[in-house]
Amino acid sequence: MVIIMKLESIIEMDKKYYMNTFGERNPVSFERGEGLYLYANDGKKYADLMGGIAVNALGHAHPAVLAAIHDQVDKVLHTSNLYYNASQALLAKRLVKLSCADKVFFANSGAEANEGAIKLARMYFYKKGEGHKNEIITAKNSFHGRTLATVAATGQEKYQQPYRPLTPTFIHVEPNDIQQLADAVTENTCAIMLEVVQGESGVHPLTHEYLKTARRICDEKGILLIYDEIQTGMGRTGVMFGYEHFCIEPDIFTLAKALGGGVPIGAVCAREFCCAFEPGDHGSTFGGNHLACRAALAVLDVFESEDLIENSRAMGQYFVNKIDDLKTGKIVQIRGRGLMIGIDLAVDVKEVVKKLFEKGWLCGSVGSATLRLLPPLIITKQEIDAFISALEEVLS
Ligand SMILES: Cc1ncc(COP(=O)(O)O)c(C=O)c1O
Secondary structure: OOOOOOHHHHHHHHHHHOOOOOOOOOOOOEEEEEEOEEEEOOOOEEEEOOHHHHOOOOOEOOHHHHHHHHHHHHHOOOOOOOOOOHHHHHHHHHHHHHOOOOEEEEEOOHHHHHHHHHHHHHHHHHHOOOOOOOEEEEEOOOOOOOOHHHHHHOOOHHHHHHHOOOOOEEEEEOOOOHHHHHHHOOOOEEEEEEOOEEOOOOOEEOOHHHHHHHHHHHHHHOOEEEEEOOOOOOOOOOOOOHHHHOOOOOOEEEEOHHHHOOOOOEEEEEOHHHOOOOOOOOOOOOOOOHHHHHHHHHHHHHHHHOOHHHHHHHHHHHHHHHHHHOOOOOEEEEEEEOOEEEEEEOOOHHHHHHHHHHOOEEOEEEOOOEEEEOOOOOOOHHHHHHHHHHHHHHHO
16 A cells, blocks of 8 residues: 555545644655655755764665665564574674673663663572662753663653652762762662763763763762763764763664664663563563564664765864854854754844755754754765755854
């Protein structure tokens, strides 16, 4: 069956039957994508600078990923974790070789990977015989997901208020405030969980000093350091995992978003000493199935064959320099690490995003002032130049 529907009919049906949690969506529905571009069902072409919210690191419809997925679809999609799975074993090995982790568990999303990391930290102390250490320190303005535990971990009141009481105990501290972090540790603390660059709240990097202190506190107190690398991982910040910028490794880190190139997958990556899960302690029906792992393996192949990390670093620098060169008084601050870019504007960002959309550019916003860009890591200088011209026009 081929689905061909007019945008008006899709919107009408969506409003009637879909449980809307995303607010007013952009009035467009895409039919296909290729590289940086998406094509709407009226034929209009858009350049995607949000990359499916940091998912489409390889752009859309990358031939190598499509070939792997097609091949896998023809063979087997899912068998469950009752059986061995070559792609799962290969992907776990690959992630271990690339990182500081010794073992990997697969989930289906970022929130689920974080949920797994939180459970693993608690299980680690439980198995050590240190009882129910249940406090996890996270940072204000962080974002860790939408399940109940990860909503509790998220350091933003607006996500938590309707769901109180939030059962797990998360202590939120001011990011980059070393004293607050040290003071927040109690005998019940089992972990400190951080995004090395806070993404969802507007691209705010943690400082080297702060992460160094977090690592030191964890080592001194015997507690675990967890990094949420769901957005910062997979080359987004110009290195494979964001923590490489700081040379400060975690005990556990989580991945999702770009790992599957658009096929849902999440991963909990941990050092051997804290791999406390034993059979029955955790699980997932779909997590790490044939399709998702095969897609992720293809994604990692492309990272190597196209040197995407170097492109992320170089294009990120080029992008930020170009914005910096813009002769407009409307740019207040630029924050960027690789191709994770936040630009504070002196004008209403929602209006700017709307105008860019009308010109065929898909961008995001945070609050009323920050323009958020998460372009695919394959982006070129010419594509960045074209965007800069569009932004310049909109801002003037
Ligand atoms: C840092 C971070 N953690 C966790 C999540 C949640 O991931 P998911 O939406 O796949 O559950 C996100 C999503 O934006 C994220 O940016």
